[in-house]
Amino acid sequence: MIPFPSSNEYDSYYTSYIKLIGSYILENENEDIVQILSKEGQKTKEKFAKFSEEESLFRYEKEKWSIKELLGHMIDTEQIMSYRALAFYRGEKQQLAGFDENQYAQEGNFDKIPLSDLLERYEAIRKSSVALFKSFDALQTAKIGNANDSQMSVRALIYMIAGHEIHHLQILDERYQIR
Numbered sequence: 001m002i003p004f005p006s007s008n009e010y011d012s013y014y015t016s017y018i019k020l021i022g023s024y025i026l027e028n029e030n031e032d033i034v035q036i037l038s039k040e041g042q043k044t045k046e047k048f049a050k051f052s053e054e055e056s057l058f059r060y061e062k063e064k065w066s067i068k069e070l071l072g073h074m075i076d077t078e079q080i081m082s083y084r085a086l087a088f089y090r091g092e093k094q095q096l097a098g099f100d101e102n103q104y105a106q107e108g109n110f111d112k113i114p115l116s117d118l119l120e121r122y123e124a125i126r127k128s129s130v131a132l133f134k135s136f137d138a139l140q141t142a143k144i145g146n147a148n149d150s151q152m153s154v155r156a157l158i159y160m161i162a163g164h165e166i167h168h169l170q171i172l173d174e175r176y177q178i179r
Helices: 012-027 033-049 067-089 101-107 115-134 138-142 154-175
Strands: 144-147 150-153
Touching (some): 012 033, 012 154, 033 154, 067 150, 067 154
């Protein structure tokens, strides 16, 4: 099992995401973070698959992301954070670049991509992340790297991916009420 990260393993910016997954783990204490990612990935896919193409273009406010853009952002973030986890696990000494989530969402043109294709990509990224994290030695996930002028452990990145997803699913439930 990959241990829960301590607060000195990540920047305070990520605290809310780590706390969200920490609360989830308290309720499901027999599950490893990798098992949680696998299980929750299926639930997330099912949740987004319920939207029609038309519904997936819905924005709860004019300047906010559509449902497709929200999913695209979740995909991009997981892919980037998984890469960071891999790089730090392998001992990368160079600082990794940050990214502008709003620019990525805009440049992703997610509203033009069929929802089924986005869901296929989400599933592929999640399966890839799970397979990667299963290969990690739990003790080695304490390795620290630097991205966007912030130090973070491998395990903090893994837990952040899960907490980030919970965060956006809560937003989906609270603000994108179209059913």
